[in-house]
Amino acid sequence: MVSQKVTVTNEQGMHMRPATVFSAAVTPFDAEVKILFNGNAYDGKSVMMLMAACIKCGAEIEIQCDGADEEAALAKAVELVESGLGD
Amino acid sequence: MYKGIEASRGIGIGSICLIVDHDLTFETKHIDDTDAEKTRFNSAIDKFKAETAEMAENIRKNIGPKEAEIMEGHLAMIADPTMAGEMTKMIEAGQCAEAAVTAVCDMFIGMFSKMEDDMMRQRASDISDIKISLLKILLGVEDVDISKVAPGTILVAHDLTPSMTSQIVKDNVVGIITEVGGKTSHSAILARALEIPAVLSVPGITEIVHDKDTAIVDGTEGDVYINPDGEVVSKYVIKREEFIRAQAELKNFVGKESVTADGKPVELFCNIGTPKDAKKAIECDGEGIGLFRSEFLFMDKPHLPTEDEQFAAYKEAVDIMGGKTVIIRTLDIGGDKDIPYLELEKEENPFLGYRAVRYCLANRDMYKIQLRGILRASAFGKVKIMVPLVTCVEEVREVKALVEECKKELSAEGIAFDDAIEVGCMVETAAASLIADLLAQEADFFSIGTNDLTQYTMSVDRGNAKVAYLYSAFQPAVLRSIKNIIAAGNAAGIPVGMCGEAAADPLMIPLLISFGLDEYSVNPVLVLTARCIISKWTKEEADALAEKVLSLSTEAEIVAALKEAAK
Numbered sequence: 001m002v003s004q005k006v007t008v009t010n011e012q013g014m015h016m017r018p019a020t021v022f023s024a025a026v027t028p029f030d031a032e033v034k035i036l037f038n039g040n041a042y043d044g045k046s047v048m049m050l051m052a053a054c055i056k057c058g059a060e061i062e063i064q065c066d067g068a069d070e071e072a073a074l075a076k077a078v079e080l081v082e083s084g085l086g087d
Numbered sequence: 088m089y090k091g092i093e094a095s096r097g098i099g100i101g102s103i104c105l106i107v108d109h110d111l112t113f114e115t116k117h118i119d120d121t122d123a124e125k126t127r128f129n130s131a132i133d134k135f136k137a138e139t140a141e142m143a144e145n146i147r148k149n150i151g152p153k154e155a156e157i158m159e160g161h162l163a164m165i166a167d168p169t170m171a172g173e174m175t176k177m178i179e180a181g182q183c184a185e186a187a188v189t190a191v192c193d194m195f196i197g198m199f200s201k202m203e204d205d206m207m208r209q210r211a212s213d214i215s216d217i218k219i220s221l222l223k224i225l226l227g228v229e230d231v232d233i234s235k236v237a238p239g240t241i242l243v244a245h246d247l248t249p250s251m252t253s254q255i256v257k258d259n260v261v262g263i264i265t266e267v268g269g270k271t272s273h274s275a276i277l278a279r280a281l282e283i284p285a286v287l288s289v290p291g292i293t294e295i296v297h298d299k300d301t302a303i304v305d306g307t308e309g310d311v312y313i314n315p316d317g318e319v320v321s322k323y324v325i326k327r328e329e330f331i332r333a334q335a336e337l338k339n340f341v342g343k344e345s346v347t348a349d350g351k352p353v354e355l356f357c358n359i360g361t362p363k364d365a366k367k368a369i370e371c372d373g374e375g376i377g378l379f380r381s382e383f384l385f386m387d388k389p390h391l392p393t394e395d396e397q398f399a400a401y402k403e404a405v406d407i408m409g410g411k412t413v414i415i416r417t418l419d420i421g422g423d424k425d426i427p428y429l430e431l432e433k434e435e436n437p438f439l440g441y442r443a444v445r446y447c448l449a450n451r452d453m454y455k456i457q458l459r460g461i462l463r464a465s466a467f468g469k470v471k472i473m474v475p476l477v478t479c480v481e482e483v484r485e486v487k488a489l490v491e492e493c494k495k496e497l498s499a500e501g502i503a504f505d506d507a508i509e510v511g512c513m514v515e516t517a518a519a520s521l522i523a524d525l526l527a528q529e530a531d532f533f534s535i536g537t538n539d540l541t542q543y544t545m546s547v548d549r550g551n552a553k554v555a556y557l558y559s560a561f562q563p564a565v566l567r568s569i570k571n572i573i574a575a576g577n578a579a580g581i582p583v584g585m586c587g588e589a590a591a592d593p594l595m596i597p598l599l600i601s602f603g604l605d606e607y608s609v610n611p612v613l614v615l616t617a618r619c620i621i622s623k624w625t626k627e628e629a630d631a632l633a634e635k636v637l638s639l640s641t642e643a644e645i646v647a648a649l650k651e652a653a654k
Contacts (some may be wrong), residue, residue: 015206018155020163046169051210052198 018085031067091289095307099262101266262304375412377608397460527579538588601633
């Protein structure tokens with residue numbers, strides 16, 4: 001299992017569109033992708049759970065990947081969040 | 088008459104089609120053949136996806152891609168593993184499909200409706216829409232086919248879901264009335280995009296009306312009439328014609344240059360109060376920002392905004408305007424605008440007291456934070472600084488010196504800014520008007536604030552009903568003052584703008600054309616109206632009218648003459 005902390009920088013936080021972009025990008029990986037935020041773990045492949053986490057701009061989240069391609073999944077996830085999730 | 092929220096402008100007169108909410112109750116039962124139930128569920132999901140995709144496509148074609156995102160959002164949500172996936176798990180455990188859909192959707196509705204954020208709460212209504220659509224498919228309930236209603240229909244519903252709205256044929260539906268929803272709800276956005284008059288949140292309207300009742304929807308005022316008498320109908324028929332004619336005329340001015348009838352170009356800018364308003368200015372075809380009030384930054388918080396906070400807000404507006412001019416007015420507090428944490432003393436005469444540039448020059452450290460914020464934003468577009476309530480030359484000189492000081496500091500820190508940034512003044516006091524020629528030697532531009540100029544020139548408190556009759560920009564004293572200010576600016580070769588309400592007044596515009604105003608700054612929604620009026624006057628006609636008006640000695644005569652000449 002690998003993990004890394006990142007700060008969400010896109011203005012709207014994890015809203016519909018950024019959440020859709022994120023989940024669509026990590027879904028192809030076999031690894032399980034989790035977002036740790038505010039003491040809870042959310043399924044990174046679920047748009048609904050990502051929105052439900054209510055992650056705002058400026059929030060620090062931890063991305064945790066577990067599975068065969070965990071390194072690649074984590075790299076992709078971190079890159080997406082850092083680049084502002086397509087906003 | 089019934090009152091609601093005016094959600095989409097215009098007048099609709101027609102015959103009601105009442106959309107009744109269906110009974111979607113079902114019997115919860117234990118399922119033994121879970122595979123058969125899963126098949127039933129999956130085919131419902133497939134049907135939902137196909138219908139939703141078709142609606143999204145319809146909306147994209149008929150309304151626009153942005154509006155279609157609502158339906159695309161529904162598709163993304165149902166495709167989510169936690170939605171259909173959770174429902175499937177419940178069915179496998181023996182629940183019927185209806186119960187599984189209800190349980191999972193209700194869980195998410197509960198989760199989203201509790202959130203603080205407006206946009207997130209909107210997701211709760213999306214999920215509710217999905218739930219209803221799925222239950223209708225599962226229970227085999229058929230909706231009224233909105234796409235087949237007769238021409239001249241007014242739709243009345245408890246709520247208009249995006250799925251209903253997507254079936255609307257614009258030529259057949261002339262009005263919309265609902266019991267819930269506000270100006271920013273999906274139904275309001277779609278009604279505006281379709282240009283169908285709509286009044287939302289009319290309490291109990293579905294209980295009051297019947298199919299085929301006659302109704303009037305006034306989406307401009309938020310009024311609804313059910314089975315009105317002939318007199319009301321004929322009044323609204325006229326109102327509707329006027330509205331349609333005015334809209335059609337204004338549409339011709341979208342994307343056009345702002346020019347007088349004899350081809351002299353002028354600038355048509357907008358007044359805004361927050362960075363977000365800049366989007367409205369762009370949507371309304373504004374050519375720049377003539378007045379960006381900076382007070383919101385100071386009023387929204389319990390403490391002074393930092394330089395970074397100010398910079399971010401100014402830059403946001405500058406970015407939205409994409410290279411178009413943004414004139415930022417520095418802090419204009421005091422008078423009737425109080426900021427609690429500054430603990431300003433109560434004054435006998437606040438409008439004649441410690442306010443605006445007077446306050447700022449006495450609190451230079453605070454003022455420099457704002458000037459630095461503006462300067463930093465100037466690196467990203469065309470920004471100008473505007474100083475409020477100037478009464479003497481020294482004030483302009485002192486502000487300019489402070490701006491230079493800030494520039495030196497920023498240069499030393501290696502921070503970018505526009506070295507050629509213009510510093511202009513509001514001309515809104517009797518003193519500034521009388522020395523406009525002297526101020527024009529110091530300032531890079533003028534902007535006439537007609538609201539304060541009228542108040543100070545007429546010595547009248549516009550908040551006092553007993554003397555409010557004196558408060559008019561058409562008083563001979565105010566008109567002479569405006570003429571003098573514009574002439575002084577023109578003579579010195581600096582641009583003169585106007586950012587008070589008068590700049591969009593159809594009666595005032597010909598006079599401003601005659602006087603030689605360069606820039607009109609108006610409320611975004613009035614951009615097209617102002618552009619239309621400006622286009623009707625030549626300088627020669629405007630001059631003749633101005634000459635006549637300035638020879639009159641009372642406000643009443645002046646207004647009468649302007650009304651008679653109005654185009």
